[in-house]
Amino acid sequence: MRRSLAILSVIVATAAGLVVSSGVASADPSASAWATLRQCESSGRYDINTGNGYFGAYQFDLSTWHSVGGTGYPYQASSAEQDYRALYLYRMRGWQPWTCATIRGLREDSSARSKVVPTYADSAYIGNGSAPSTPTPPTNEGSGGSTSSGAPAYPGRQFSEGDTSESLKAWQKQMGARGYGLTGTGYFGPKTKEAVLKLQKAAGLNVVGYIGPKTWAAAWATTPSVPPAPTTTPATSASCSVGAAKAPAWPGVTYNPGDTARDLQCWQKQMGHRGYGLIGTGYYGEATKTVVVGVQQRNGLPTSGILGPKTWAAAWEGN
Numbered sequence: 001m002r003r004s005l006a007i008l009s010v011i012v013a014t015a016a017g018l019v020v021s022s023g024v025a026s027a028d029p030s031a032s033a034w035a036t037l038r039q040c041e042s043s044g045r046y047d048i049n050t051g052n053g054y055f056g057a058y059q060f061d062l063s064t065w066h067s068v069g070g071t072g073y074p075y076q077a078s079s080a081e082q083d084y085r086a087l088y089l090y091r092m093r094g095w096q097p098w099t100c101a102t103i104r105g106l107r108e109d110s111s112a113r114s115k116v117v118p119t120y121a122d123s124a125y126i127g128n129g130s131a132p133s134t135p136t137p138p139t140n141e142g143s144g145g146s147t148s149s150g151a152p153a154y155p156g157r158q159f160s161e162g163d164t165s166e167s168l169k170a171w172q173k174q175m176g177a178r179g180y181g182l183t184g185t186g187y188f189g190p191k192t193k194e195a196v197l198k199l200q201k202a203a204g205l206n207v208v209g210y211i212g213p214k215t216w217a218a219a220w221a222t223t224p225s226v227p228p229a230p231t232t233t234p235a236t237s238a239s240c241s242v243g244a245a246k247a248p249a250w251p252g253v254t255y256n257p258g259d260t261a262r263d264l265q266c267w268q269k270q271m272g273h274r275g276y277g278l279i280g281t282g283y284y285g286e287a288t289k290t291v292v293v294g295v296q297q298r299n300g301l302p303t304s305g306i307l308g309p310k311t312w313a314a315a316w317e318g319n
Contacts, residue, residue: 027109028087028118034126037086039286040100045157046079047165052277057127058086059277064097083126087118100290151220159211160281163188171211174219175199208260210281235280240266242273247316255307259284267307270315271295 038044038057046057054061056074060082065074068088070081077085094112095101155167164187172192173184180195193209200207203218241248251263260283268288269280276291289305296303299318301310 028111028122029090029106029109031125031127033106034083034086036104037098037100037106038127040104040290041098041287043158043285043287046082047075047163049073049075050162050272050277050279052272052275054277056082058082058089058098060085060089064089068092079127080120080124084118084120084123087123087126091116091118099294103290103293151217154213154216158281158283159188160279161188161190161193161209162279168192168211171216171219178219206260208282210283235262235265235269235282237269237273240269240280241316242266242269244316247313250309250312255284257284257286257289257305264288264307267312267315274315 035044041059042048042057044057048057049055055065056077057079058074060070060074062073065085068085070077070085074082074085089097091111091114094108095106152170155165157165157167159165159168159171166186168188169184169186172182172186172195175195176182176184180198182192182195188211196211196215197207197209199205199218200209200215203215203221205214205218237243248266251261253261253263255261255264255267262282264284265280265282268278268282271291272278272280276294278288278291284307292307292311293303293305295301295314295318296305296311299310299314301314
């Protein structure tokens with residue numbers, strides 16, 4: 001009888017371990033680990049949608065998002081919701097769904113694959129339910145000659161063509177008041193990009209075509225109302241030979257994290273064309289580094305993260 005009861009206890013305990021239940025796991029990854037993952041996956045942008053089938057700060061595809069109870073599109077969900085679903089997925093599958101976890105050397109703890117369904121309180125620490133907790137990457141906008149005068153606080157993220165954000169409306173309305181023809185739609189379209197380029201030229205900033213902290217502040221600083229057109233023309237898909245079978249000539253410069261260059265836009269646009277989610281900002285950030293390392297791995301190149309001639313050519317001619 002005692003032996004039968006002992007065996008029964010083992011069976012019950014084993015079965016209980018297979019039941020997905022709610023509660024607190026014994027451990028979860030730190031907030032800094034989640035911040036590292038977000039920065040690598042999406043540059044920490046909760047609202048990112050580049051059209052490559054992966055969405056939001058944690059780059060969910062729709063089937064995975066729905067598998068952990070998400071509804072709609074991940075990038076349209078609140079940051080708190082995305083944090084919660086990411087923790088949910090981690091407790092179901094560990095770091096396995098995220099390539100960036102391997103790239104960044106993140107280690108699993110006892111909550112990985114624990115099958116314990118988290119509560120929203122469990123995930124609140126990840127990003128505090130608001131903006132990403134990662135630091136803003138350097139923008140390489142240049143020093144400029146303007147100083148901020150009454151500018152609202154910088155939202156803590158860069159804005160590039162195709163982005164949509166409530167925070168962007170204030171910048172657009174201010175630029176409209178200064179004669180740039182913007183109305184505050186919250187959408188970063190061609191007109192907004194044109195205004196960004198003109199403002200950067202007038203303010204003595206690097207003409208990179210996206211809004212970082214210096215370009216944000218320059219909208220409220222003392223600059224000409226309607227400056228002349230910029231002399232630096234952003235790269236286009238046609239000028240970059242996007243989709244061509246053979247790579248254009250390597251520009252002769254190696255690119256490292258933090259660099260900003262017009263020619264770098266071409267490599268990014270080509271990789272975006274091949275489904276890697278880059279849009280051609282010309283800034284070498286975390287998202288670009290992830291793609292560079294991935295291309296190097298797939299083509300048997302040293303995974304240095306440095307974009308040199310072989311990695312350049314692989315965007316057009318490699319695997």
